[in-house]
Amino acid sequence: MGQSLSNEKAASPSREELVKQLAGRFAHRCFTSLELYSLRNTFDRLADQEQSVRYLKETTMTRFLEIPDTLGVGPVLFQMVSYLGAFPFFQDAPVVLGLEQLIMVVTVLTDRYRKVLASSGMDRRKLLFRSLAVYDRKFSEMTSSRPVRLKQEHDQVRTGQDRDAVSTGRSLSGSVVDETGNDEDLGLDDDELVLAAFELLDCTKPPKHGDVAITHIHTSFIPTDNFRKLVMLLLLIAPLDAQEGLSLYSSRLSVDELQNLRETAGCILSVFLDVEQAPGVNFSRFLATIPALMPYMFDGLGTLFEHFLFPKNLDLHRHSDGQHQTVNLLQEPVQPLLETDGSIMKPNILSQISFFIPGSSLFRKLRLLYSGDEDGFSMGSFESKVFNWRAPTILLVSGTRLPEEALYAHSGPASVFLSTLPSHRLPPDNTNRDQQGRLTFGVYLNQPWKYTHKETFGDGETILFQLQPVHDVFRSSTVNKNYASFRKPSASVPLGGISFGCPPPQPSQTYRRSNIMSLGPVSLVLEDSLEFGCFTHDYTSKGGAFRTSVARKFDFQERFEISSVEVWGCGGDEEARHQAERWAWEVREAEARRRLNLGTGDIEADRALLEMAGLVGSSRSGGSMA
Template sequence: MGQVQSDENRPLPTHEELTKELANKFAEKCFTSLELYSFKDVFKSLADNQNEVRYLKQDTIAQFLGIPDILGVSPVLFQMVSYIGAFPFLQDAPAVLGLEQMVVVIAIMTSRYKQVLVKGASDRNKLLFRSLAVYDRKLSATYQEGVSSTTREADGSKADSTQPSVSGFAVDTPGDEENDDSDIEDDELVCSALDSLDYVGASQRKSVSTMHGAMIPADNFRKLVMLLLLVAPLGDQENLSSYADRVSGTELESLRERAECILAAFLDVEKSPGIKFHRFNAIVPVSMPYLFDGLGPLFEHFLFSKNLNLSQHTVEGPPVPVTSLPQPLLQDTGSIMNLNVLSQLSLFIPGSSLFRRVRLLYSGDDDGFSMGSFESKVFHWRAPTLLLVRGVRLSSETGHTGSGSESAFLSTLPPRRSPPGGTDGEQLTFGLYLSQPWKYTNRECFGGDDTTLFQLEPIHDVFMPSTLNKDYVSYLRPSSSTNHAGISFGCPPPHPTQTYRRTNTIPLGSISLVLDSSFEYGCFTHDQSSRGGAFQPSPARRFNFQDRFEVTHLEVWGCGGDEEAKIQAERWAWEAREAEARRRINLGTGDIEADRALLEMAGLIGGNRSGGSMG
């Protein structure tokens, strides 16, 4: 009994002691002995010493990781690290970044913490939001006034013109749930860490900061996104300095443009000062689930010491062969695709399927804007593909009449029921990820459950596939029995018995993209109110809109390795030989035109064969 009395009277451990205990758990279960030895050596070489306390400063971390000064992101990154260093006692942030705090930071940034904290492991995004957020009563009040103003306008009441109108998105009408930050309080990752330390009790858990009204400043997030796009392809122990050419000149401008498109998914920078948690939590898991993955390889640099030279240990055996230089991250560039666009794609498509894996199969600029060229270049690729289409939004003025081809295309669309998603003449880029090979559509569409429709500019948006409606992709060549040839995504398949108000009108899906057979025009439809489509509505834009555009560029990129490329090259070579053989055929009649007419009737050359157009 005396022992029990002694235990009860023992003082509770301090936050510092518990943080050290958590760091020891991470060190034991999340790192190898070699990694831990390297980290201690790196920390010792970098740390400053004040009053016998060794710690890392902002400039030290930025310089060690190779963060480019021109991005101006070092203070943002240091704010994140200083906050996470206080985990799980976040109310103590910012933390002095000592050895134990950096162990916690690296474990969380590299996602190794999951080996210890199984419960709440998916809550890292919540912690990252907290680490980026600030609490400014003035900014928060401005935001709330804007939300109230927008809500009143949505309800039909006249807003006070003297009050600022600020909303989460330019034409979004947020409801009352957007003012609720209660979900940020229930942080399972923090609770899991406290449980692992036997730190229980309602009074202690209430001490976790709730951060009501917290938001990420728009400029801070823009800078961070530029860094995340830059480090997206970063490999193990690859130095960020090797990407120096991506942060200068036109490459830097391109990187900034991609960041603006991503930022537009969260807010209208002209009307909102920052990103609230409800919006962050709604968009990141759907539209950019791999947004923070690049931080893992970046912070793993702390686990490799240059002073540790393993080459000094000789190993008997044959000499190790010299490895060839790695392939470039992107072998070719197109009118749409470049390395920054590829990094943007890696926010929702695993980077292992993209970097050093994509190659250009078809380009409208080089191969011609025709379905025949598209088929000859794309149909024999047996690995996933990425289709990218860029265009300019057509005029939305009532009574506007464009060219004859534009009018012909618009006549195939149902009457417009939704406004455009932006201003006339704005550049748009849409795309589709397809894991199955392309083929002709008869009665059923094709595509797997991972088929993904997306938009890259002027806003980053992802439309996930439905598991019930599988009308993902339709490919219809022009023929006498086809009223609306072309490529469509998310539209019902053709049926001979299908009836529609107008037989020549395309039956658009609720979330769909349509390209005409000449690849001149396209139409993207987002009907938020309709349900049951092949693709799910946008998590960022909860309203109806329709964008009709003139196509300027169209590309298809194959996602695969050397084996897929070899098969495709062999197929192209075979088709070239076949086309050449057809050109040289002579039936011996002496009448070349008659011979060609006979061969066309037989379907050997001409419009019925893809190789005929090469003659």
């Protein structure tokens, strides 16, 4: 019996052995041989050593990744990787960043773990939140009267399972790193990703590591300042390629650009929390907001940490004379992110859009088709510049809120526009006024533009969004298909303009009602002179062509004076070539019409000219020539 117990004890692997086993499986199943060689080579070159332990320091990691000091995000990033490096034994976090731990970090951040572990995207978001969250004792004491019920539910769900331990290390804000949770029964169970890792190791019962303290999970949050710094980094690295160095984008860190970067990050941060009332981002808001409004937000981290797989100088082999040949694998970008900056579209705005539209369709692939500042604010100019583009487009409109006095004025252009809006008007969104009344909205259209009369165009890929002062995304729904319309004013359509999410005119409308816009529950309207616009969010109605916001669950309406309108074409050289050919054809046709020398008295000669121009033929009389 004693021998049997001894064998059972010997057969039970230690925590360190399990970590090495998992790191080994990740290394050989998630990386190519060259990537693994590069990772080990980079670690050996950068690692410090203390006694027999080799590890990466924070400064070493941030210097290798070229993280700008001006962002102050180095400690936040290192806190995150020190937690992820403990996978799947997060009760040991923060850990020393050795080779096995670095393999865990790169595998998780690059999504390569999916080659080994079956899990959903939510599991990765849980890990990211936990890696950034802290537990504040003072905040816990302030809210200690709230969550007795939550703790009981949490204990019931996790009965018989090991709980994550709390690290004793101090965080950046003077708090301690804590397991995360929320007050809406989200994610209280064990992470499936962690359980899948133990299953991979044939470890049905993870080794215990002492007693685990239970804390109030609802008081865990990502500190506001930490999250702002991280968002600024994510905006900066969004266009990064695995073989590009971050230093190549140093121009985006000038004094003015840094301020713009901070303002853009503030717009994104606004959708997560009320800075004046909350110390940070809680788990429920994080888990609900990321997949709906910015599903690609953290993709840049994967690209950034792939730099460990593509080192700057890789020693491929040694020559017979003892000399080493090094190859620089980091290349400069072929072209800038945008061919030209617009009045609205800037690199930071482009990065913000890439949080919900894949960057592969945006970076270095956008062409400015129409700019109101350059081409004039008219429907005709808009049509001539945009309608020939046969690929997806992005419309951006920016302006300032109409002042309160304009809403009640009885004269002036603003009052004329306001008189066309329904009498039932919703209040403006006053939750964020840091941008001095500046508003920016946009629409992604997957279909080419066209005229509409009593119908609309667009498809289920159409996206309505807001960028300033709050980041928000309103995806298409199936309630109706009133996605987009383009109407010039006429006798039958007194109110033209560009609209999204609004129903088309109905035959039953009386003449009086035809002078009033029909606004959709979630809609954006630009009147035909492109001077004023209106965005409506009727949350009570539960949406129409576009879904209501997952973050702002209330009714509001923004009425604004337009300052800039831009349309950007998505696509490559082929789309641009087709558009250029169409433009050239239209120019030739206009020139042919202008050069026709009619009215000479020679009817046959004039008719011959019209036939050569293709304006008349066997089935076209061309009208009277007399």
